[in-house]
Amino acid sequence: MQKAEQVLIDGGTSVDELMRRAGQGAAQMIWRISADQPTLVLCGPGNNGGDGYVIAQWLLEKGVDVCVAAPLEPKTDAARHAKSLWRGPTLSLAAAQTAAQFVDCLFGTGLTRAVGDDWFDHFMRLFTGARRRVAIDLPSGVESDHGTLLNEIQPFDITIALGAFKPSHFLEPARSMMGDLVGIDIGIEASSQLAILPKPRLSGPGPHDHKYSRGLVAVVAGAMPGAAQLAALAAQKSGAGYVKIFAPSGFPAPHSSIVVETVADVDELKQKLADDRISALVVGPGLGRDDHANALLDAALTTEAPLLIDADALMIAGSGFCELVAGRMAETVVTPHAGEFARLTSDSLADKIDDSRKLAAQSGCHILLKGSDSVIASPDGAASISALSCPWLSTAGTGDILAGIIASRLASGASGYRAACEGQWLHSRAARLAGPAFTPEMLIDQLPATLQECL
Ligand SMILES: NC(=O)C1=CN([C@@H]2O[C@H](COP(=O)(O)OP(=O)(O)OC[C@H]3O[C@@H](n4cnc5c(N)ncnc54)[C@H](O)[C@@H]3O)[C@@H](O)[C@H]2O)[C@@H](O)CC1
Structure with missing residues (x-):
């Protein structure tokens, strides 16, 4: 997946553009399933957080009551750019209030260790207080490649995978945390030695078979x-x-x-x-x-x-x-x-x-x-x-x-x-x-x- 992203980036597609496609695609999906539910988007410091700012802005323009909670300023150029386009309120984790819909953009594929208690306690408070919980790319607390849970999270209602499915979308125990799993196409042709089993294409017997x-x-x-x-x-x-x-x-x-x-x-x-x-x-x-x-x-x-x-x-x-x-x-x-x-x-x-x-x-x-x-x-x-x-x-x-x-x-x-x-x-x-x-x-x-x- 990262190789596929790099090929696109080398070919002139910017990370900003991929983030715009990912965020808007995810926002449209959220809009289709929950329309104008008051929404809290939790944005982390990486590009997953950047997706969150794009989602929040898109929903805001649709008239949704939407707020961002962020523990840190963005650390990547693309996420900083996405934040610069965000016109709604941004609160600290401690100040954030629960909303009907919780959109988790704290961490995606870049999670390398368990989310610390100082953030995770707020994460769970905001998660538990919501009626619908949406994870973007991967639920925070799930590492992307081996199905491992780095934190004791609870199941989301829906997970929106960006660009390609990752192994943890299908490997237990992570799989059980995903809820309904949907994918968003952002123009990345993922090719890897790990595939999701496709439906087989079989042929029946011919006239000369016995x-x-x-x-x-x-x-x-x-x-x-x-x-x-x-x-x-x-x-x-x-x-x-x-x-x-x-x-x-x-x-x-x-x-x-x-x-x-x-x-x-x-x-x-x-x-x-x-x-x-x-x-x-x-x-x-x-x-x-x-x-x-x-x-x-x-x-x-x-x-x-x-x-x-x-x-x-x-x-x-x-x-x-x-x-x-x-x-x-x-x-x-x-x-x-x-x-x-x-x-x-x-x-x-x-x-x-x-x-x-x-x-x-x-x-x-x-x-x-x-x-x-x-x-x-x-x-x-x-x-x-x-x-x-x-x-x-x-x-x-x-x-x-x-x-x-x-x-x-x-x-x-x-x-x-x-x-x-x-x-x-x-x-x-x-x-x-x-x-x-x-x-x-x-x-x-x-x-x-x-x-x-x-x-
Ligand atoms: N790479 C790309 O071109 C695109 C990436 N996209 C999004 O970007 C995500 C991956 O972005 P990133 O690689 O920035 O990863 P993340 O956004 O998941 O976060 C990585 C950042 O979090 C830090 N971090 C990791 N574990 C932590 C922990 N336990 N506590 C505190 N900080 C921790 C890392 O040091 C790094 O700064 C994808 O899941 C997807 O949502 C999409 O925007 C599409 C385009």
Whole structure:
């Protein structure tokens, strides 16, 4: 983002002009949602504060009863210029009174440490006394890149992001402080190795496609049949041409179209996995964690097809994970939740994006770190954050479904990173369509409609 701003500035667009676009865009948004509510704008010393003076002046010209509170004079040229154009009253923090609407321009992306108590106590007084609270770019107290809270703030009603979304708009715990999140275009083309997951663009089968060209997904089943069945069903309803489960005898097929191939032992599994028509393999959901499960995982790792590793397989692999996957030539996607991730790295999770990137680079695998703020990282350093979150996904079976969706995307020929990104988006979107309190089957049933949206 800062690089993108610099390109514009080098090309002749002044910081004043960017600030004018940002402030006016934000003011118009505020005007649309709250019209003439009496408003207090809290302006800090940096360019975020400068945005605040632009917003305040724009609202004043609309006839709004607006006041600025500022703890310090502006420190940047652009913010000084914005203040020079402000025609309304400016009060100290201590003198400022609460207003119906509170607009927070104390700090944006430049916050480097917690806001001190002398300012923060007033900040909270003015915040608490307002009926509507609007944060400009980022709520003060939130650092911009890692989702970290530097102060104990409370949720805003709306956050207006300027120019581009920052990682903390989507990473917890910061994300929960944003309220409704909207973006303002100020003419900056942000390009970075960190992306917000876009809606996938998929194509359906062509006239010459058949079940194998659309992709054969195989699932290695273990001790708990339900999880492997869900992964298989999800793969099927995400568009795979053919879905098979390799399972011990007596394993129930989840649907008459899904083939269950009995494997008597690990050697037989290895033989079946040598079938080069297999386009993607899933191992982990319901695998179990005993010696037999361990041997099934070893067998699965012999496949030359793209591989999705999840759940029990990750718990078995533990800190030996990187060694275990070291020899793999085909794409490998790994989908741990935070607990499984900590098991793979033998360390607690400090920074979702950096830690996922590190594990991806060390292992050569694509890592999808699951959570309400899922992060996907690739060995080449690319990373994406999911902006679609659905807290109703926090229920048993949904991870197995995600594994099946990603496997079907791998089977269609997508790269590991792309399959993980597409799978994550489809999963979250299906959850939104399923509404509250869904069963795994209800979630799976939404997958065709979700695919339809992406064709
Ligand atoms: N750079 C640009 O061209 C544009 C920036 N814009 C705005 O500018 C913001 C970033 O501006 P800045 O980089 O000036 O950053 P901020 O306005 O967030 O504040 C930075 C200033 O606060 C100080 N500071 C940081 N943490 C502090 C703390 N805990 N207590 C006291 N002082 C502290 C810093 O030393 C620095 O002086 C964005 O979030 C956005 O709102 C927009 O106006 C669009 C254009």
